[in-house]
Amino acid sequence: MKNKVLFIVTIIVVFLLGLLASSIVNRKSEAKYKYVPQVNIAENEPRNEVWGENFPLEYQSYMQTLDTTFASMQGGSATHDVLADDPNLVILFAGYGFSKDYNQGRGHAYAIEDINNTLRTGGPKGDGDGPMPATCWTCKSPDVPRLMNEIGIDEFYSGKWADKGAEIVNPIGCADCHNPKTMKLRITRPALVEAFESMGKDINKATHNEMRSLVCAQCHVEYYFNKNLPGKEGIPYLVFPWKDGMTVEDMEAYYDNIEFSDWTHQLSKTPMLKAQHPGYETFTTGVHADRGVSCADCHMPYKSEGGQKFTDHHIQSPLNNTSNACQVCHRAEASKLIENVYDRQRKATENRLKLENMLVKAHVEAKKCWDLGATEEQMKPILTDIRHGQWRWDYSAAAHGASFHSPVETARVIGSGLVIAQEARVKLARLLATLGHNAPVDFPDISTKAKAQEYIGLDMEKLKAEKAEFKKNLLPKWLEEAKEREAKMPINAVSATN
Numbered sequence: 001m002k003n004k005v006l007f008i009v010t011i012i013v014v015f016l017l018g019l020l021a022s023s024i025v026n027r028k029s030e031a032k033y034k035y036v037p038q039v040n041i042a043e044n045e046p047r048n049e050v051w052g053e054n055f056p057l058e059y060q061s062y063m064q065t066l067d068t069t070f071a072s073m074q075g076g077s078a079t080h081d082v083l084a085d086d087p088n089l090v091i092l093f094a095g096y097g098f099s100k101d102y103n104q105g106r107g108h109a110y111a112i113e114d115i116n117n118t119l120r121t122g123g124p125k126g127d128g129d130g131p132m133p134a135t136c137w138t139c140k141s142p143d144v145p146r147l148m149n150e151i152g153i154d155e156f157y158s159g160k161w162a163d164k165g166a167e168i169v170n171p172i173g174c175a176d177c178h179n180p181k182t183m184k185l186r187i188t189r190p191a192l193v194e195a196f197e198s199m200g201k202d203i204n205k206a207t208h209n210e211m212r213s214l215v216c217a218q219c220h221v222e223y224y225f226n227k228n229l230p231g232k233e234g235i236p237y238l239v240f241p242w243k244d245g246m247t248v249e250d251m252e253a254y255y256d257n258i259e260f261s262d263w264t265h266q267l268s269k270t271p272m273l274k275a276q277h278p279g280y281e282t283f284t285t286g287v288h289a290d291r292g293v294s295c296a297d298c299h300m301p302y303k304s305e306g307g308q309k310f311t312d313h314h315i316q317s318p319l320n321n322t323s324n325a326c327q328v329c330h331r332a333e334a335s336k337l338i339e340n341v342y343d344r345q346r347k348a349t350e351n352r353l354k355l356e357n358m359l360v361k362a363h364v365e366a367k368k369c370w371d372l373g374a375t376e377e378q379m380k381p382i383l384t385d386i387r388h389g390q391w392r393w394d395y396s397a398a399a400h401g402a403s404f405h406s407p408v409e410t411a412r413v414i415g416s417g418l419v420i421a422q423e424a425r426v427k428l429a430r431l432l433a434t435l436g437h438n439a440p441v442d443f444p445d446i447s448t449k450a451k452a453q454e455y456i457g458l459d460m461e462k463l464k465a466e467k468a469e470f471k472k473n474l475l476p477k478w479l480e481e482a483k484e485r486e487a488k489m490p491i492n493a494v495s496a497t498n
């Protein structure tokens with residue numbers, strides 16, 4: 001009797017295991033779904049809602065990137081003011097747009113709204129006005145591939161940010177990642193294709209699994225604007241500095257060789273590098289990348305709704321979705337997985353803040369040296385250290401998710417940054433003594449964002465007023481112009497054309 005029960009139980013268990021295995025296999029193969037096309041999507045259709053006619057499940061999940069309610073320890077979609085959280089950053093970015101305004105990123109559907117709102121893009125009054133080049137639009141919208149097709153890549157990168165404002169209105173979406181005919185993943189940003197070429201690789205040979213990360217690498221990467229490309233002089237051409245490799249040292253050597261700097265630091269006069277967001281680069285050094293896990297596996301896992309399985313286009317922090325994002329591979333409890341992530345983030349942050357404090361002091365001490373009459377020659381080795389130290393700090397801070405994507409590499413980068421920043425401060429102490437200052441340098445009160453911005457002389461009221469005027473006058477004109485243009489773009493129902 002006992003044996004019989006055991007036998008039946010065993011059969012049931014084996015059967016259930018079989019079911020589980022087949023569901024895992026299914027998950028790994030492409031999601032199956034009923035496909036009833038409603039419209040013929042044009043080659044460069046930028047409007048996500050038009051694609052949504054054919055793919056309602058993907059579109060509806062994409063629209064959930066509008067949700068801003070989830071906050072994790074360091075990330076999530078709830079936006080917050082990074083400068084208010086940590087006024088040190090105002091000093092680190094003195095003389096650069098990020099000292100004016102810096103908000104935590106949120107969902108893709110906000111990309112256009114957020115770039116229009118940030119004080120970094122200023123308050124242009126019309127064409128040719130404002131602080132930013134047109135190139136800044138490149139990672140914001142499916143209007144980018146459309147416009148590049150219409151006017152050419154060089155022309156797209158030319159001119160001011162404001163010049164293209166009326167053209168670029170749809171937030172990051174379907175056309176950025178998909179071929180409308182086949183729905184296959186595609187690369188639409190020339191900078192990624194060109195970066196592969198510079199490494200002697202052909203991106204068209206990427207595997208399907210690699211594409212599930214490379215679509216993200218179109219934007220979540222380190223980049224710079226090269227104004228000296230042969231034949232394209234003067235155009236701020238978007239380039240990913242991967243020719244000599246993607247590590248923090250490789251890209252630093254690349255920039256040093258061409259003597260590139262993103263800006264000159266207002267206090268220390270250092271020729272600075274701004275690490276943008278080397279998310280893809282840092283990811284490739286982690287254990288998940290090593291095991292062939294792709295960005296989409298965690299940020300776009302499969303999901304089921306009404307018996308239909310599809311790719312969840314609610315791209316967000318996977319910590320808001322651990323059952324689909326992690327537990328398909330890991331058997332640990334959600335709380336355990338989240339704790340694992342937080343643990344890595346906390347430990348990386350602990351040392352990154354130490355590095356940050358040293359860099360802030362180094363900038364202020366370097367300013368003191370200049371004030372006391374230091375020469376360019378005396379300052380040069382110090383400024384090189386500050387440049388390299390802050391590049392490492394930024395590389396680990398701005399590569400969103402890096403402390404989880406690749407905790408060991410992130411710790412290594414911060415560690416080497418600490419050594420370099422320490423060397424800078426030893427040199428600074430010696431130089432200060434030579435210049436007759438043999439005491440600690442007076443340190444400004446930068447305990448709040450407002451105090452820090454006042455210290456570096458930013459007129460925030462003026463910047464805010466300019467932005468308000470832009471939103472009142474120019475922005476509505478852009479949107480009106482875009483509406484008229486899009487009203488003329490045909491949407492062909494399938495029955496009408498087939």
Ligand code: HEC
Binds near residue numbers: 076280298316404
């Ligand atoms: C193994 C799962 C996994 C993979 C693979 C992965 N990520 Fe992440 N990612 C995470 C987790 C976990 C976080 C931390 C989220 C948080 O702190 O709320 C994160 C954070 C991020 C963030 C910051 C999000 C926020 O809310 O602050 C971005 C951006 C990001 N990842 C992009 C990428 C890109 C691009 C790739 C591929 C190159 C990638 N991720 C691969 C799990 C993953």
Ligand code: HEC
Binds near residue numbers: 078107108139212300
């Ligand atoms: C066309 C450029 C572009 C592409 C392609 C792109 N992203 Fe983003 N991503 C952005 C921008 C810009 C933001 C910030 C938007 C904002 O804050 O307004 C962002 C934000 C995010 C966030 C933060 C969202 C949140 O709620 O915290 C995550 C996570 C993310 N992206 C992951 C990915 C992944 C994974 C891929 C590939 C599947 C990808 N992105 C592809 C440009 C892009």
Ligand code: HEC
Binds near residue numbers: 031052211212300
């Ligand atoms: C940041 C890149 C990105 C964007 C933007 C994007 N997708 Fe996807 N999409 C993916 C990835 C990755 C997959 C999984 C493809 C695979 O593994 O074959 C996918 C899969 C799909 C599929 C195949 C069926 C499925 O659900 O797996 C459809 C259909 C689709 N997307 C529609 C859309 C639509 C509609 C939009 C715009 C609302 C959109 N996608 C925006 C990256 C993107």
Ligand code: HEC
Binds near residue numbers: 338
């Ligand atoms: C597609 C499968 C897959 C997914 C999805 C996945 N992982 Fe992993 N993860 C792995 C593999 C494989 C390893 C390597 C260790 C091993 O082989 O057991 C790993 C390793 C880890 C490690 C230890 C490595 C380290 O960084 O120290 C942690 C922590 C982890 N995963 C957390 C997560 C979290 C959190 C998520 C969801 C956001 C997630 N994983 C999603 C497959 C996956």
